[in-house]
Amino acid sequence: MAENDYKIITENLVLxxxxxxxxxxxxxxxxxxxxxxxLFGPAGGGKSTYLRVLNRLNDLASxxxxxxxxxxxxxxxxxxxxxHPDIDITALRRRVGxxxxxxxxxxxxxxxxxTYGLQVAGERNRSRLNQAVERSLTQAALWDEVxxxxxxPAVDLxxxxxxxxxxxxxxxxxxxxxxxDEPTSGLDPISTGKVEASLQELKKDYTIILVPHSVQQAAxxxxxxxxxxxxxxxxxxxxxxxxxxxxNQRTADYIEGRFG
Amino acid sequence: xxxxxxxxxxxRTQQIGFFMLRMVAIIAVLPIIAIMAYIVYQGASALSxxxxxGYPSDGMRSGGIWPAIVGTFFLTMLCAIVVxxxxxxxxxxxxxxxxxxxxxxxxxxxxxxxxxIPSVVYGLFGLGLFVIFLNFGISILAGALTxxxxxxPVIITTTEEALRAVPQSFRVVSTSVGATQWQTIRxxxxxxxxxxxxxxxxxxxxxxxxxxxxxxxxxxxxxxxRLPSSILDPTMALPYHLYVISTQVPGMEPQIQYGTAxxxxxxxxxxxxxxxxxxxxxxARRQW
Numbered sequence: 001m002a003e004n005d006y007k008i009i010t011e012n013l014v015l016x017x018x019x020x021x022x023x024x025x026x027x028x029x030x031x032x033x034x035x036x037x038x039l040f041g042p043a044g045g046g047k048s049t050y051l052r053v054l055n056r057l058n059d060l061a062s063x064x065x066x067x068x069x070x071x072x073x074x075x076x077x078x079x080x081x082x083x084h085p086d087i088d089i090t091a092l093r094r095r096v097g098x099x100x101x102x103x104x105x106x107x108x109x110x111x112x113x114x115t116y117g118l119q120v121a122g123e124r125n126r127s128r129l130n131q132a133v134e135r136s137l138t139q140a141a142l143w144d145e146v147x148x149x150x151x152x153p154a155v156d157l158x159x160x161x162x163x164x165x166x167x168x169x170x171x172x173x174x175x176x177x178x179x180x181d182e183p184t185s186g187l188d189p190i191s192t193g194k195v196e197a198s199l200q201e202l203k204k205d206y207t208i209i210l211v212p213h214s215v216q217q218a219a220x221x222x223x224x225x226x227x228x229x230x231x232x233x234x235x236x237x238x239x240x241x242x243x244x245x246x247x248n249q250r251t252a253d254y255i256e257g258r259f260g
Numbered sequence: 261x262x263x264x265x266x267x268x269x270x271x272r273t274q275q276i277g278f279f280m281l282r283m284v285a286i287i288a289v290l291p292i293i294a295i296m297a298y299i300v301y302q303g304a305s306a307l308s309x310x311x312x313x314g315y316p317s318d319g320m321r322s323g324g325i326w327p328a329i330v331g332t333f334f335l336t337m338l339c340a341i342v343v344x345x346x347x348x349x350x351x352x353x354x355x356x357x358x359x360x361x362x363x364x365x366x367x368x369x370x371x372x373x374x375x376x377i378p379s380v381v382y383g384l385f386g387l388g389l390f391v392i393f394l395n396f397g398i399s400i401l402a403g404a405l406t407x408x409x410x411x412x413p414v415i416i417t418t419t420e421e422a423l424r425a426v427p428q429s430f431r432v433v434s435t436s437v438g439a440t441q442w443q444t445i446r447x448x449x450x451x452x453x454x455x456x457x458x459x460x461x462x463x464x465x466x467x468x469x470x471x472x473x474x475x476x477x478x479x480x481x482x483x484x485x486r487l488p489s490s491i492l493d494p495t496m497a498l499p500y501h502l503y504v505i506s507t508q509v510p511g512m513e514p515q516i517q518y519g520t521a522x523x524x525x526x527x528x529x530x531x532x533x534x535x536x537x538x539x540x541x542x543x544a545r546r547q548w
Contacts, residue, residue, distance in 0.1 A: 055436065057432070057435065057436060060432065060435065090438040090439070090440060091438070093435070093436055093437065093438040094437070094438040097436075097437070098436045100429075100432070100433070100436075102429070104427075104429040104430065104432070104433045106430060106433060106434065106448060107430070107448075107452055107546075116434070116437060116439075116447070117437030117438055117439070120434075120437070120438060120439040120440070120443045120447065121438055166433075169437065170437070173437060173438065
């Protein structure tokens with residue numbers, strides 16, 4: 001495959017935080033379009049750090065060293081150097097949406113949570129904003145539950161609904177990539193199921209990178225899977241191969257629960 | 261075991277403990293109740309429409325205190341106009357933008373020390389800088405600026421606390437949907453912190469309204485037969501008026517003194533009440 005058949009390519013990516021915590025050691029990993037790529041492994045392995053390179057949320061932290069290549073191919077096929085210091089970061093963050101482990105709804109109404117990202121980008125057109133609200137809520141499988149109370153405070157929603165609202169908030173910006181960092185870690189199994197089901201729908205239109213909260217979730221959702229261990233990428237394979245016949249002994253040990 | 265006590269004894273110890281704590285709490289509120297009761301008792305009879313809206317006469321021994329009320333109002337308002345943007349701006353810088361280095365640490369230490377300077381020293385400083393050097397003369401402007409400098413650390417500190425109380429996760433989320441740092445501050449952080457900021461501003465102004473020493477050399481005069489017509493005019497002011505009629509005027513009727521104190525107390529406690537209302541309403545609405 002040529003490079004730009006992928007959505008994101010990273011090559012020899014090295015990152016070291018100033019305080020010496022979690023780092024990335026020479027990560028070479030290509031993320032295919034319209035699929036769910038799962039990054040799994042024990043805590044502190046670099047999964048979240050890798051995600052945060054892709055939308056430059058690492059800029060909020062103090063980073064000692066960052067080198068290698070990280071390129072995102074936009075939907076018009078343009079390569080975007082993610083490590084470039086002068087990149088338009090707010091535009092990048094609209095391209096690459098992020099959902100966090102704990103659902104954090106902004107202290108405003110359901111609807112305002114969804115329009116916030118568009119409004120800070122300068123969108124004023126009311127009907128376009130309303131369309132984005134309905135579309136994103138439908139995509140996140142939340143529309144039917146909240147369509148009659150869009151002006152209620154978002155905190156009134158249940159935990160599972162809040163997390164789907166957070167997903168919808170990213171989708172409202174029509175991103176190209178959706179990063180999810182343990183999005184279901186605080187949710188009950190039913191809510192988790194709803195989120196996973198909507199991800200299966202979303203991958204038709206988006207490139208999804210998911211850090212799952214368990215190996216089981218990784219196995220359930222992965223089209224492609226990458227095993228991260230202490231900042232290294234140990235193994236990268238098609239999902240069902242990874243979880244049925246892993247090539248690396250450390251991957252096998254982790255999947256079978258011998259450490260972690 | 262010798263240290264183990266019976267349930268009855270433990271319960272008894274707890275009752276004694278709670279009783280003592282309750283007593284301590286009552287002792288803590290006694291002075292404020294006593295002060296208010298005493299001043300109301302002594303001063304309430306002086307309060308009348310004429311006392312509030314009239315001018316002093318007969319060498320302060322009768323008449324009203326209207327010029328002093330107006331003066332304190334103007335001083336407090338002008339102080340608010342100057343200090344609010346300065347204090348909030350500085351707090352936003354320190355809380356949201358400033359890197360944690362030696363330079364900002366020394367700014368912080370300076371602010372803390374500013375809060376510890378005795379108010380009479382501010383008065384003297386205001387006299388030197390505003391009245392004499394900048395040639396504002398004894399004026400509302402000089403007094404309000406002096407009060408503003410004195411209030412500044414209070415407002416910076418409380419605003420910073422209010423900003424820091426806004427969860428960091430809101431900032432991360434706002435950033436992650438493409439908002440700039442300034443958009444995040446203006447649209448998320450400031451609205452959430454606003455009640456706390458207002459409370460701090462009002463508490464700072466309350467202190468400014470009641471202070472005598474900073475306006476002693478910079479704004480206040482013994483007696484003015486008319487209201488000030490510009491901010492470059494000197495003015496009468498409630499705390500200074502109270503000081504004057506309590507120490508400088510022989511044969512003063514105590515009820516006029518206490519009446520003046522009562523008006524000052526109502527002014528200051530009114531501000532305090534406003535701050536409390538803002539805070540409790542915001543707390544009821546808060547979503548985090």
